[in-house]
Amino acid sequence: MRSTHRTRRLLFALVTVVALLATACGQSPGDSGERKQRTIAYVAVVGNGGIETRFADAFRRAVESLGWKALYTDPGGNLQKAQQAIDGYLNQNVDAIMTLVYDPSVLQAQFRSAKTKNIPILLCCDDVEPAGGSQLDYTARYVPSEYKIGALMGQAFAEDFKGRRAKFGYIDSNQTFVGRQRQKGFIDEAKKAGMQLVGSVPVDIANAFQSSDQAAVALLRSHPDIDAAYAPFDFSGVSLAKAKRKLNMPDVKVYSAFADAANYPEMKTGDLNTVTEVDLVATMMLALDQLIRHFENGTKFDPRALDDMDLHYEVIKAGVNVPPDDQGPYTKATVDSWIAKWEQEFDLK
Incomplete structure (x- = not known):
């Protein structure tokens, strides 16, 4: 009988040690160690506009490189449809929403709802009226001038x-x-x-x-x-x-x-x-970088993360320095460099 109790105590101790080791390694007992599946939604403005096609392609490629699911809505320039799209994603309880909506002030109700649900909403292109920007409840914005x-x-x-x-x-x-x-x-x-x-x-x-x-x-x-x-x-x-x-x-x-x-x-x-x-895609990549750090490490969103980035503002003249394709001079290299960084830092492979 004593032997049976001793054996049970030893087994309990062993399970406890294994659980502690798993936790120390960033895993819970029974966790395979794989990154949690995330769903990131992106709401465009006029999705078949040229620059937004560039954005959408970069978004899908980058999100999928992280092992996450990418959702996309093109409201065709209709702000009411953009509001409805974000409401729909909030009801689906996606993990985060990124948007380029041209006037973020019209999304204040959606920002507040997302804040209540603890779902980050990131602005990754368009700026905010200086007078109203601080009053809007978006999570963070990473935008050019x-x-x-x-x-x-x-x-x-x-x-x-x-x-x-x-x-x-x-x-x-x-x-x-x-x-x-x-x-x-x-x-x-x-x-x-x-x-x-x-x-x-x-x-x-x-x-x-x-x-x-x-x-x-x-x-x-x-x-x-x-x-x-x-x-x-x-x-x-x-x-x-x-x-x-x-x-x-x-x-x-x-x-x-x-x-x-x-x-x-x-x-x-x-x-x-x-x-x-301008390397607009870099603003989206930075927003995704902030998301992965938030999800993986619990890192707070840095509102000044864009301050030290060079977005390569450049004047392009017909017949002088037009790039070899319509992706702009930086897009592919920008996406490649961020994915390579994530692969090394977060062991995506």
Whole structure:
């Protein structure tokens, strides 16, 4: 009988030691040591826009490299559909949500709901109104300077027409904070150089492509002596390039953003003259890096993690330095480098 009790005590002690060793190794008893399956949702804005195609492809590849499941919604520029998509993901209890919605202030109800459920929501592109940003309950944001994206084009325009008081107009994307910031950057630099603003035509982001085409034709037709036009978004840059051809106004210089799938063909023909490129995908990779550290190590999200990163703002001119493909000069290398880092640090293989 004593032998039986002694044997039971020894077995209990052995199980305890094994459990403690497993815990010390980061595993619970019965845990295979595999990383927990996570589901990360991504809500775009206008998903078939060029830069967003680049984002979506990078998102899927990076998330899957982590062994996680990637979910994706394209609301087609409709903010109500974006709200509904995020509500749906919250109801599914996904592990995290990433979004590029152009005006995050419209998502405050979703931010609060996510906060209650302890589901991180990360903004990985578009900026927030300075006056309202601190009042929004998103988890963290890793975004470029939208103002700088526009300002670089304003500087390029001023340089192209140096010594002249050139006339310019723009596709007015005032519905969105991103559009407001980019066109403000462009206009500030153009006016600083003495250029003359002659007009603008608004675009409806909920009907982005058709509305942009109509706005581009209206702008150029209303100002036959215009020298240049600015489009804050890539799809509007395409619209201006098409309007130039339609109205036989080849001398109008068009400035926009990104040598991506949308406007890359127009840059190759020279109908879209100059764009700002920036390594936007790096903001998404940084957001994912913050997520894996949060999930694996319990690390808090660092609101200043982007401060020391070089996003490679660059001016791309047709016929001068157009990249070899529509993925931009940094995208593939950026995604590759982050995945390699995760493989080494978190033993993904």
